[in-house]
Amino acid sequence: MARMKDETKRLSILESSKMLFSQKGFFNTSISDIVRETGFPVGTIYTYFKSKDEIVRTIVEEGWQQWYEQVEQACASEGSPEAKIRILIDRFIPRLFDDLDFISILLTEAIDYTRIEAKVEKLTDLTFSLVKPMLARSQMLQDLSRDSMQAALIIFFLGILDAARLARSSSIGLKESHITGFMKMIIENTFGVSL
Amino acid sequence: MARMKDETKRLSILESSKMLFSQKGFFNTSISDIVRETGFPVGTIYTYFKSKDEIVRTIVEEGWQQWYEQVEQACASEGSPEAKIRILIDRFIPRLFDDLDFISILLTEAIDYTRIEAKVEKLTDLTFSLVKPMLARSQMLQDLSRDSMQAALIIFFLGILDAARLARSSSIGLKESHITGFMKMIIENTFGVSL
Amino acid sequence: MARMKDETKRLSILESSKMLFSQKGFFNTSISDIVRETGFPVGTIYTYFKSKDEIVRTIVEEGWQQWYEQVEQACASEGSPEAKIRILIDRFIPRLFDDLDFISILLTEAIDYTRIEAKVEKLTDLTFSLVKPMLARSQMLQDLSRDSMQAALIIFFLGILDAARLARSSSIGLKESHITGFMKMIIENTFGVSL
Amino acid sequence: MARMKDETKRLSILESSKMLFSQKGFFNTSISDIVRETGFPVGTIYTYFKSKDEIVRTIVEEGWQQWYEQVEQACASEGSPEAKIRILIDRFIPRLFDDLDFISILLTEAIDYTRIEAKVEKLTDLTFSLVKPMLARSQMLQDLSRDSMQAALIIFFLGILDAARLARSSSIGLKESHITGFMKMIIENTFGVSL
DNA sequence: AATGAATGAGTCTTCATTCAT
DNA sequence: TATGAATGAAGACTCATTCAT
Missing domain, CATH: 1.10.10.60 (Homeodomain-like)
Known part of the structure; x- marks a missing residue:
């Protein structure tokens, strides 16, 4: 051999x-x-x-898969929606910060190789199924459509990624805790829950 | 001539x-x-x-300046904070959608030439001054720091830009109205105001 | 400027x-x-x-065009078919020998870029029109078809080119005069003319 | 085994x-x-x-040897020169058409590895010995030199190979029968024999 | 000022061959 | 002996910028 x-x-x-x-x-x-x-x-x-392209594509795909699979598992486990959301915020958003290289690549130049739409769609489905039970409690949000939900998710998800990127690269005094803190507040406020 | x-x-x-x-x-x-x-x-x-770089830099700087100056003017005018925020959401976010080319450049490849931190800092100051009077009314937000505010702003601002970019380029059924609608809801909910 | x-x-x-x-x-x-x-x-x-390919293609096309245009002119001029054939043999075959570089390229590696079929077709038409009047005189050849004519032409034309190439590159004692002499003999013999 | x-x-x-x-x-x-x-x-x-080169060289040498040995045997057998020539034309030229791959390689790119001169020399000797007895009968050809004979042979042999190659690869309506038919005609005409 | 040919360092990628396993 | 990963010189081609006209 x-x-x-x-x-x-x-x-x-x-x-x-x-x-x-x-x-x-x-x-x-x-x-x-x-x-x-x-x-x-x-x-x-x-x-x-095979090529330089294949290197980026692999970085993005494998990086995403690792993160997403764990998220999926966490959401599949026992527990109230609130508990799951808390896990998402406390465990998986921080994890994104650990791999900022991956995020930078995901969001910027390699965006052509990234198939980010597919990723966002899957994430929307996952999140929507998670949030649905909580909607019933909120009069205001009762008829939140999947589309609106997706708008929200994209804004938050990509916003967080970009924020994380900025936090690292710049002199802006933006800290991880500010970001997770803000997310918690928004959700508590919006859904009337306490995380 | x-x-x-x-x-x-x-x-x-x-x-x-x-x-x-x-x-x-x-x-x-x-x-x-x-x-x-x-x-x-x-x-x-x-x-x-002088160079290819200077072309991008000019595109970004001039595009930004146009948008920001108008925002500044609108905020300097008479009116309640709520009115101003409504204007921001109804007039200036949609305007971003009109120049998606500019946004794409701002966010992706040219990010090195973009000095986006400086822009975010200015925007934070502007928004913070706008929101401050509203904080007093909200018990929960009373002691929202500038840092947290900035985290929020970055997430929303960059998130919206990214969402707008995605909405254009992909098959995702994401519409402008979903985005502005969502923003309004969040703000109304968070600050207890009606826009 | x-x-x-x-x-x-x-x-x-x-x-x-x-x-x-x-x-x-x-x-x-x-x-x-x-x-x-x-x-x-x-x-x-x-x-x-634009590319390496374009260089060969240009060499072949321009080389061919120069040669072929002159052949065409010579054949368009006054004179008996025999005279024209003599000119072809005495003037244009030798001219091929002057540009063996061109021939080598035409026949070997660049053959993919060469569109040699088109060239052969044109040459067949030209030669056939030239030879036609002579066919009447030869009982045997009277009904020589264009196809047979083309077979003959290809064999002779490409054969000569290859021979010329060999004559140059190898130790074979093959001389230009042998080739033109042989061609004359064949034609005289076949058509019963004297060149 | x-x-x-x-x-x-x-x-x-x-x-x-x-x-x-x-x-x-x-x-x-x-x-x-x-x-x-x-x-x-x-x-x-x-x-x-040992190398890529050795592969081509082997293809050419073995292909040639197979063909040539059979030609040699056929020519060594009993029979009149006319009979032998008929066999050459009817059996061995067609056989070349069966292995056009071999011919393509022989004539084009691998020509550097081909030692085609040696092959042509051997073929000349063989053919000359075959044709010699026929020359006596033809007043015109009586003093055909080996050199002229070789010119003729090269032109015909390589011409036929090239023609065969073209016939295969192109849209030209050139058929095997045209080629052998033409060869027969030329020889009958030139040597005054009937094949 | 306007033009566009000139430049050459640098790009990604290939591939015949070797040699450790 | 059989295997296929390892190698690196060499390949065709690009392109931002300059500068002669």
């Missing part, structure tokens, strides 16, 4: 690329930057990925 | 570039694309702008 | 490329070989030709 | 390569194309052939 493909190498390429794409941008990162960063020869990059 | 002609050309370059950057992305648009689109010779592009 | 495209440069690129393609083959000639040979920078090659 | 299997693989590589070289050209066929086509791993290709 010849050598087998080495998952460690594959991940190393992915990790270095993610960092570079996020810091310098997809288009300002050259394959030779990745070569320099990983220490692998060019050819090796291309035995693991 | 010569002055007029110059300004026309300058705007023409800006307009074509904005369209191209927004549709194909900054890095996928070459100067020769701009040449083709405008019909001007390369040299001419460079007599009006 | 800026500089104008320089026909001298264009021809220089064409000439160098023809020599290189012919000697080393199309695929074994790199753009940087052409750069080295011409002394022009890469960029310059590409301001005159 | 092991030997059998080996030879099968070797021939399989040769067959696939011939097809690919002929269809896409030598330079446009990569070793990994051959890998894909044969289903063998790269390493295996290289245990049977």
Whole structure:
């Protein structure tokens, strides 16, 4: 047998690329930057990925999948809607902050490779099913449509991602706790619940 | 006379570039694309702008300035905070939708040239001054800090921009009215006002 | 006004490329070989030709056109069919030998870019119209079809080209005069004429 | 047993390569194309052939040898020169058409690996010895030199190969029968024989 | 001022061959 | 012996910017 493909190498390429794409941008990162960063020869990059595009696409898809699957599991578990929402806010929003590289790539240059619509649709469905039981209690929101719900979700979700990105890259004194705090407040206020 | 002609050309370059950057992305648009689109010779592009970067920067700065100045004026005018907020939502958010090209550029590839932090800071100050009188009425929000306010603003502002971008580019059935409607609801709910 | 495209440069690129393609083959000639040979920078090659392919295609088309137009003129002039055929053999076959680079390219690697069928069709028409009056005299050939004529022509024409190529490149003692002499003999013999 | 299997693989590589070289050209066929086509791993290709070049060379040499040996045998057998020539035309020219892949490779890209001169020399000797007795009868051809004979042979032989190649690849309505028919006619006419 | 040819560093990617397993 | 990952020089081509005219 010849050598087998080495998952460690594959991940190393992915990790270095993610960092570079996020810091310098997809288009300002050259394959030779990745070569320099990983220490692998060019050819090796291309035995693991067909193209530069495929690298971003993989970063986005695998990053998303990891996050989303966990969210899904958490929502499938026992517990009141309130409890689940609390988990979402306290556990999964912070987790996004841990992978800002991923977010940067998701939102900016690679947006063409990102199929973000599909992701948003799935997230809408998940969230809507979660929020539905809570709507009954709120007279005002009783007939919140899926469309409005989606508008809300997109604004919050993408807003949070962008905010997280800004918080990192800029001198703005924006902290993670401000963001989760604000989200909690909005939800408590809107649904009349206490998280 | 010569002055007029110059300004026309300058705007023409800006307009074509904005369209191209927004549709194909900054890095996928070459100067020769701009040449083709405008019909001007390369040299001419460079007599009006020092570099490709300067073109984006100009698009962003001028686009922002136009929008922001009007917002500022509206807020400086007479009227209750509620009235002003209503104007913001009903007049200036929709205006953002009219210039999605500008937004796309602002948010994605050109983000390096965008100095978005400065813009957000100014917007925070403006909004905070606007909202302050309303906070007094809300027991819950009484001690909302500027930082939290900024977190909120960033999330909403960038979230709306991203949502607008998505609404345009994708098959998601997201409409302008969903977005403004949602914003109104949130604010009414949060501040206990009726817009 | 800026500089104008320089026909001298264009021809220089064409000439160098023809020599290189012919000697080393199309695929074994790199753009940087052409750069080295011409002394022009890469960029310059590409301001005159869109691609490497376009260079071969141009060599073949322009080379063919030059030769064919002259053949056509000669055949359009006054004179008996025999005289015209003599001219063809004595003047235009030798001329092919003068541009063996062109022939090598035509026949070998670039054959995909060559549209040789179209060329052969035109040549068949021309030759057939020329030979027709002579057919009447030959009982045997009286009903030579255009198809057979074309078979003959292709065999001779391509055969001669290949022979010329071999004559140059190899140690075979094959001389131009052998080829034209043989052609004359065949024709005299076949049509019962004296050239 | 092991030997059998080996030879099968070797021939399989040769067959696939011939097809690919002929269809896409030598330079446009990569070793990994051959890998894909044969289903063998790269390493295996290289245990049977030292290099890509050696594959073409082998295709050409073995293809030639097969054809030539049979020609030689046929010519060595009893019978009048006319009978032998008839056999050549009716049996061996058609056989060339059966292996157009081989011809394509022989004539075009692989010409560097082809040592075609040596082949032509041998063929000239064979043909000359065959034709010699027929020359005596023809006053005109009596002093046909070997050189002229070779010119003729090259023109016809390569011309036929090229014609065969064209007949296959193009929309030209050129048929095998046109080619053999034409050859017969030329020979009958030139040598005053009836085939 | 207007023009557009000139430039060359830099881009992504390929691929024949080797050699560790 | 069989395998296929590893390699890196070399490939074609791009493009922002300059500057001669």
